[in-house]
Amino acid sequence: MGKGCGTLFFGVFLAFGLGFTGLIVKATLRNSDAHGWPQHRCTIETSEPRDTGSDSAPYGLAVTYRYEIGGQSFTSSQIGTSSASHGDYTPVQRALDRYVPGAAVPCWVNPQNHADAILEQSSRAIGLFVLLPLVFVLVGAGGIYGVWVGSAAATKVRADRIQDTVGRKSAATAVVPAIFFGLFLAVGLGVGYFLVDDARNAFEAPRWTPTPCTVEASNVREHESTSDGHTSYTYSVDILYRYQVGGHTYRSNRWRFPGGSSSGRGAKQAIVDEYPPGRDFTCYVNPRDPALAVIQPRVGASALLFALPLVFALVGAGGLFGMLRSRGQDRRQAQSTARDEFADPARGRHASVAASPSRVASAALAAESYLPKVPGGGGALTLEPQSTPFGRVFGMLFVALFWNGIVSVFVWQLVLSFQRGSPEWFLAIFLIPFELIGLALIGGFFWSVLALANPRATVSLRSACVPLGGELELRWELSGRTHVIERLTIHLEGVEEVSYRRGTSTHTERNTFRKIEIVNTDDRRELEQGRERVTVPAGTIHSFEAPNNKITWNLVLEGEIRRWPNVSEKYPIVVVPAELGGASGSAA
């Protein structure tokens, strides 16, 4: 059952990816046919705009041109390998400026059939977009492979020889997040590629030249889309106007940046009613490119659309950068841990601490592959919490936006179904748990924003690396609005953590096996700052880190605040086998 669901899930990715890959390859090959044709000189005979008859893309160009080959004269009206129709008049205007009657322009003629010619060769750059669906193909194929081969391999390991897995940790655990962030980056760059021109124009348009314009035609254009057997419509403003620059007449139908269509016919109709045919008004023309003009130069709320691909690209690039950086830091930390062993101890900042076992043993620590990386190389340091307040806010925001973004698509379909008078009750009931989770995530985001106003806790240790049976000495200090904290507790906890695959998803379970209270006070002075020592029990287990199984030790600080998010920080430390730290005396 699990394998079947997994195969179906990844099969959808694979099918979509292969389908779009096929479409792009087909289009690229079709467009590539004419790239081998020889170039000739053609003369434009006629050139005028034409109505394509399409409601969503009514503007096209009708051109005829003449050329001679081998003493024989030919005439053609084909512009490209595929007929072009546009919702935006600007490309038509540019073509009219280029193909002026009498002008000599290059054209490409089919060597097999001289009557077959084109004026424009399509760009082969479209082939690059095959990279996007290929990612889906990789995810789909890789997932199906993992479902069938991975589970078989796991079974075999249980029955047979135990094979080394720790060495493969870095590669295996990096692939999935790399694909995830890579997808985000690819989508952001891909969509951004199409929006970059509009974005630039949107921000420059207010400085374009005000020019007298006259409306030639105006109406609301209707765009139909069909989904799950239901037809829905969106609308856009289509006002065709003309203007003069340098004695030359131009036309445009650009209302504002960005273009596009949306629901709500009424608002668009109100705009169109303000611009009836024959009305004179002022439009804004790009002084460097007179074919580009706009009626409304101000950037409205719809400009937020430009930010979307940027967000995707930033998330993707940031995630990939973070992964690379942490791998580099791991390498540098491992190297510096080894260097510390041979450095002049008198130069160390803890020279006043005689015989620091953790620094002496740092090279030995590096050799123990099952131990997590020791923060600060084993010396004294101020601990970094597992997550910062801003990190939690952005994390919650990202998760809330991601979850609610996906759920909102289905909620919108549900709303449309109610508006159409045919409510989809099954969808409404099905969406309830997802909506509740979405609301909880939104609540969690605002809760994390409130926590930004909390006092800040700083915890420092003599050493973040302590042997079993050794002593942990810590200092704490709270700053900011400390008067709101009613009680402070600090405890040391040992946690088992395992992860395993069930079907297509990875599960993680945790179990706290040991909790050692260090501080529990409501005394104002002790609460704001203090110092304490605690002995880590000798008979328990040290830190352990493998790809799927971990023992972690954390210092947990909690500041209780009534009717407000608590101060809650978790600081990872490393507990090492007694043999590595020297069980006698301090861990410092």
Next chain:
Amino acid sequence: MSDVRIELEEGRDTFRPREQLRGRLRWDLAGERVETIRLELLWHTQGKGTRDADVVETLTVENPPTRGERAFAFSLPAGPYSFSGKLFSVLWTLQAVSEPGDEVVQHGIVLSPTGTEVDLTAEADAGAAPALDRS
């Protein structure tokens, strides 16, 4: 059918960290074609999580005679200790693998400073640790 055995010195099965683990690898291949016998000292996890493992020491016998034995001495590392938790355990094993054929013989040991594996479930069952384990 080949017979491969792992015999530890004094019949010990429990060791302390950084001790020497000594023993003998004996084999009687009974005419089977074996190109290598590899003796591996490794730890592995067992429990709810996906298995992890790491080979710490290896002894390889190339082109072994039909019958023979080889003494070995491995330096045991400082860890990880053998332990048993609610979600997973770490076990130490000596594993002899004959190739080709991938026949495997295993012998479990305990690596712990106390002589017995650390039992995390006993810690959990005992409830919260002493409130202030202070010095």
